[in-house]
Amino acid sequence: MIQLLDADGVRRDHPDYPLSISDGELRELYRDLVLVRRIDTEATALQRQGELGLWASLAGQEGAQIGAGRALRSQDYVFPTYREHGVAWCRDIDPVHILELFRGVSLAGGWDPSAHNMNLYTLVIGSQTLHSVGFAMGVVRDGMVGSGDTAADTAVLACFGDGATSQGDTNEAFVWAAASNLPVVFFCQNNQWAISEPVEKQSRVPLYQRAAGFGFPGVRVDGNDVLACLAVTRRALDDARSGQGPTLIEAYTYRMEAHTTSDDPTRYRNADEVARWAARDPIDRLRKHLDSRGLLDARFLDSVGEQSEQLAVRLRAATRAMPEPDPLSAFDHVYAEQTAELAQQRGQMREFLDSLEEVG
């Protein structure tokens, strides 16, 4: 397992994954981690208050997601699951858009995928891995792999969980990526659980080993070590962009919270396990490292704290202020070219809603 920061925040080197990073960059990673966790706690609170229908927490996985997210170049494209709030943060997606989905005012979050080079959240386990393969086929056809132009060469990051490795789609994606040597980085966050099922129910060998059987490299990285995730993903993305094909990264991490706010993890896992992983917290670890190097001055910490508070306030206000969708909007964008049948059904709904208003 690749590690660049040990559990006590001590920096280590790894010959295959050299990482030169400035103090400023280190502090920005810390800021990312803290802010992303704040989004998460705020969203959880909003769900408890009834402002959101559901929330899928990323707590514990911030290191994996910020590491991978910050390894991306702007031209790279990301295919997320429903838990990629940290990666979305790195793609400059306003978290409010994510909350729209969980509030139930939109189906998949309202950002423009092309503006952020990140697809909408995908809820069906594994589906997006095939989309990433197709997108990568397009990238190859566009001549944006191994062209030597680093501002143009493009990689695709496919995110998924440990559970997703059991789906046919994910394995077909491995077949396609290998057969066509596509510029895809498969980024699997092994958070040890697929809802209530431990990863052992999905595989009896470490997940990163799956890749070799399909003919491309797999690597396991400490998912609670943001630096290792950054370095390993960066290298895999570089390989992809330069035409060396796909990599599977298994980011070994932990889902600290329930699967979603609807879940009750006390039914299937014990507190000891959670406590053990709490001791490996990705933010603590970076904090220790920064602290040991004297990079955590009060001014910096205050600025992070303040920014975090502002973000939370904004999320609360924005969530409460989200306009209720118009029921008629269900008929929008079903087709590029609306059908007569749908236009008629829309008319029926409108008439019907109007009639209720008259009565009411």
Add this chain to the structure above:
Amino acid sequence: MIQLLDADGVRRDHPDYPLSISDGELRELYRDLVLVRRIDTEATALQRQGELGLWASLAGQEGAQIGAGRALRSQDYVFPTYREHGVAWCRDIDPVHILELFRGVSLAGGWDPSAHNMNLYTLVIGSQTLHSVGFAMGVVRDGMVGSGDTAADTAVLACFGDGATSQGDTNEAFVWAAASNLPVVFFCQNNQWAISEPVEKQSRVPLYQRAAGFGFPGVRVDGNDVLACLAVTRRALDDARSGQGPTLIEAYTYRMEAHTTSDDPTRYRNADEVARWAARDPIDRLRKHLDSRGLLDARFLDSVGEQSEQLAVRLRAATRAMPEPDPLSAFDHVYAEQTAELAQQRGQMREFLDSLEEVG
């Protein structure tokens, strides 16, 4: 690649796959190979004469199929594709049943799966791999794995082609077999082609390596070496029965004929390749070996020739004599408990057919 007979028919030993086999058994394998090929040539002829709608030739793959088929114990269960005529032969399935399918008088061949411990042919690529996994789950629940009773312990043989390794179902089957350590032997006949697509379009590494990524052993065997196929499959089945879990066998072989009689392989592969593989013919190889050991006396050869001729005559006659199915039989066995709607539709068809007869 495991080999026990080289291309010149010279016997070799392999430390992991010892095979002690009597002269009589060797001759019976030869008989199997010849008879199975005869079924194939006869069926091809029947198709040309318009007696069959289609035929999928197994020519070139006799060694792989007879090797695997003769490794089975009677309690083992087989899940075939549409090309497993040699395995079916070893399961004592009358080839006439197979011809029923290809003539179009039945949907999937008319044998009783339970009587032969072999499922019907499956045409949808990969589907049967999951069936074999489920069957194996049942075997485990029945206590018929690792019980020590060799007459009871049961393994499952899942047959599929190189192309099938790209299907989601096949890979899900690998996941399940590994996760539950099921008694399944995955028997992949890599005949180099999936219709017109060479195996390289499916994988850039040898297929047997796929297994390791899922956490179970994979082995490549010379598929044109019936002895090696027998030994390797026997060992894998033994492992499965004794509770050591699944194995993937890649039988490296060649499809000598068109994909089916509807196919035109001259569009996508060249004669050189076919000629190269003809030189590795599985029957020739065993013949050379038997010959070198003086086991091919005229009496034996005559008996094989005669049996082969009788078989062909019987197939021809039986095919021509197959009764045309009753159109009303379409309504049989759709449900265990027939529905009113279907009963009514059946009545309509009967009335309608009757009315035509009156007119005619």
Add this chain to the structure above:
Amino acid sequence: MAAHIRGPEPVSMVQALNEALRSSLEDDPKVLLMGEDIGALGGVFRVTAGLAKDFGEARVVDTPLGEAGIIGAAVGLAMRGYRPVCEIQFDGFVFPAVDQLVTQVAKLRNRSRGLLSMPITVRIPFGGGIGAIEHHSESPEAYFAHTPGLKVVAPSTPADAFAMLRQAIASDDPVIFLEPKRRYWDKGVVDWTALAAPLHAAAVLVTGSDVTLVGYGPTVRTCLDASVVAAQEGRSVEVIDLRSISPLDTSTVVESVRRTGRLVIATEAHASFGPASELAARVQEQAFYSLEAPVLRVTGYDTPYPPSRIEEDWLPNMDRILDAIDRSLAY
């Protein structure tokens, strides 16, 4: 075991289903449950709560995360003599299993000329109205009802849930068992020992003379509510719970329409090429001279299921049903 819940007090549909599974596991050692998170967790809706503990992991199987695998494995288990009861976690996740359902489960009996049996039950919580996110509110019944070889049923009450699930598991045909998830927590009295009505028979819940109103699963409650309101307006509505979507008990509906002359169908499934259309097609054919108005369909619209904040307007709610009754009577 939890036999204590088998009393005269009302139970929720979830409890009734749990009891049905429990008693099927008790009665037949070949019955086995499989699905995602059905073991320790007891399923995301707790329908299988406690069963893994009581019957062991070999009979209540937490599977790998793959729906094709669940159904494909069930086929093999059925061939080995088992009666698998599969849970698909949500309606929107059944689609990876459609290939195994359509090309294998539905066809194997026919393909084998009756030699193979597929006594597989596929439980799917279905329908909307619970404020869920995308893919968690679908009504996929038409896909299965259009597939010869499958049977498709949906209970609407705890009593039916208990009886019908036991019947489905006992059936030698594969049954898609649709559980109306927004009725999961509604309570009702279950007569635990009653002889059950035939699995595929529709039930006339309210007799009436002006119009026949048909629903199944989640819309039955809505139909009953609508009939009460309509009665206040002096309209006599006959309410039928289809219970089975395939086979469809056409004759019970036709018999009713012969008396009322009018038919309104309420289903959450999309209108076009959906269950309501099938019933309309049959009734116009079999009760042609009785119909005084066209058969009217009150359904989910032909759009993807909308965001939950607007689902109530999208679903066939009581107002829409009453409106259709008005329109029918206006002919």
Add this chain to the structure above:
Amino acid sequence: MAAHIRGPEPVSMVQALNEALRSSLEDDPKVLLMGEDIGALGGVFRVTAGLAKDFGEARVVDTPLGEAGIIGAAVGLAMRGYRPVCEIQFDGFVFPAVDQLVTQVAKLRNRSRGLLSMPITVRIPFGGGIGAIEHHSESPEAYFAHTPGLKVVAPSTPADAFAMLRQAIASDDPVIFLEPKRRYWDKGVVDWTALAAPLHAAAVLVTGSDVTLVGYGPTVRTCLDASVVAAQEGRSVEVIDLRSISPLDTSTVVESVRRTGRLVIATEAHASFGPASELAARVQEQAFYSLEAPVLRVTGYDTPYPPSRIEEDWLPNMDRILDAIDRSLAY
């Protein structure tokens, strides 16, 4: 290139489709074909013959053997700005792709509020009548027509095949393009430069006054034949080719039924929950007072597609259609 076949002589549907693909590849560099065996082999029906040679393997892609992969990859390509044209080798093999079609292809435009476009064409040879083995004669259109977000069309002639495939590829909506495989080798004249009729408009092929007879894809030829025979018996049959199954051009059919008072629908798809039922449901609703007889459905029966030796009796053949016309007129 093979522009020589674009002449006044009749061509087969296979040739017309090949030309449509060729011209689409020529016209738009973003068009790309993908499927199993479509390259060197030219597809099992030769619809893509010569195209890999002329346009290269990057644009005519032999894919790994996985239908979920083909459609899933098409989604990604569409997001990258491409217009994938996918071939599913046979109707019975589309089911592994149903999940990607239903949960992704159909929904992505709506889910993204119009920001994402899925200009994907899925070509599927469909229907029976060619003496094939199992899974090679299915009519899966109802599954897709019931799915909001997909469009479903089926040409019946070489001329329509050419025009409609080009339109489908040019459409920004995902189109399931069903090719009636038993009409592949029928020849017809194609006006290569004609302005095409709208993709989703039904066509009145024969005007008549006694009964309206509707088909699409493979049954259109059968309907035309039936109308000729019926005419000999003094019956004036109006024949309509639906061309598009979803959206369904209801108004053309309703307008016809308003004149004839009678409707017979012929499709190979299963009766129950099938396309014929949808049309029946709509027409009884919209032409209630015009119908002098119930809408009659002549379809594939509700059984798995049978062995090829009896398929002719199972299919909606001319005799069955004539019989339905008789029954309709007897009301």
